[in-house]
Amino acid sequence: MTFIDAVVSVWEINRERTLALIGELRGESDPQAAISWQPGAGRAHIGWQLTHIAVTEELFAKERLIENKAGFADLVARFGKESKPDSNVPSLDEIVETLSATREHLLETVRSLSDDDLQTIPAGLQPRGWTVQKALQIISWHEAHHHGQAHITLNLFRNK
Numbered sequence: 716m717t718f719i720d721a722v723v724s725v726w727e728i729n730r731e732r733t734l735a736l737i738g739e740l741r742g743e744s745d746p747q748a749a750i751s752w753q754p755g756a757g758r759a760h761i762g763w764q765l766t767h768i769a770v771t772e773e774l775f776a777k778e779r780l781i782e783n784k785a786g787f788a789d790l791v792a793r794f795g796k797e798s799k800p801d802s803n804v805p806s807l808d809e810i811v812e813t814l815s816a817t818r819e820h821l822l823e824t825v826r827s828l829s830d831d832d833l834q835t836i837p838a839g840l841q842p843r844g845w846t847v848q849k850a851l852q853i854i855s856w857h858e859a860h861h862h863g864q865a866h867i868t869l870n871l872f873r874n875k
Contacts, residue, residue, distance in 0.1 A: 717829075717830050718830050718833060718848065718851075719825060719828060719829070719830060719833075719851070722825075722851045722852065722854075722855060723822070723825065725855045726818075726854065726855055726858070729855060729858040729859055729862065730814070730818065730858070732859075732862060733765070733768065733814070733858060733862050733865075734811070734814075736862060736865060736866055736869070737765070737807055737810070737811060739869070740761065740807060740869065741807060746807055747804070747806065747807075749761065749869060749872050750762040750765070750804055750807065750810075751802065751804040752868070752872045752875070753800065754868055754871050754872075757799065757800070758800070759800045759864065759868070760800055760804060760868065761865045761868050761869060761872075762800075762804035762805055762810065763794055763798075763800040763804075764861045764862075764864050764865035764868065765810045765814070765861070765865055766790060766793075766794040766805055766810055766813060767794045767795070767798075767861055768814065768857065768858050768861050768862070769787075769790070769794075769810070769813040769814045769816075769817040769818075770785075770787060770790050770791045770794045770795050770813075770817065771795070771796070771854075771857055772817040772818060772820070772821045772854065772858075773785045773786060773787050773791065773817040773820055773821075774791065774795070775821060775824075775850060775854055776817065776820040776821040776823070776824040776825075777820060777824070778839050779837065779839035779840050779850060780824050780825070780828070780837055780839065780840070780847065780850060781824055781827070781837065781839070782837075782838055782839065786816075786820070787813065787816075787817070790805075790813065821854070825851070828847060832847050833846060833847050833848035833851075834846050834847070834848065835847055837850075
């Protein structure tokens, strides 16, 4: 198994857990209220956390690992790094569709790489000084991190 294969298998587990959380959200009496609730003024709601996972994968797939232009420009602006959560929260179906599309873009890009590329620093990662290998590891951590934030926000929502 190559390093890339191993990382992709971890991404699959991470995504299974994220989709299981979305399944839990669908079971709420008002799923849209649950994903829109903010634990404090200006704090990220579940919809932001989940959509942020998707747009970050799009950015890595299209701009950071290769030199291209990311899609979903409106979502990238609203849910990208350092964006401010707004009250226009996508539905769970829209979130799942975005997660699926951006993951496919990421997999297309990663499948074009080989383990020989792991120690290179693509132009889109030069400001961070990250190699391809480190970026692939960060992508795995990133979903788990924001899944955890979404999960704790759901717990807070349920106990408000």
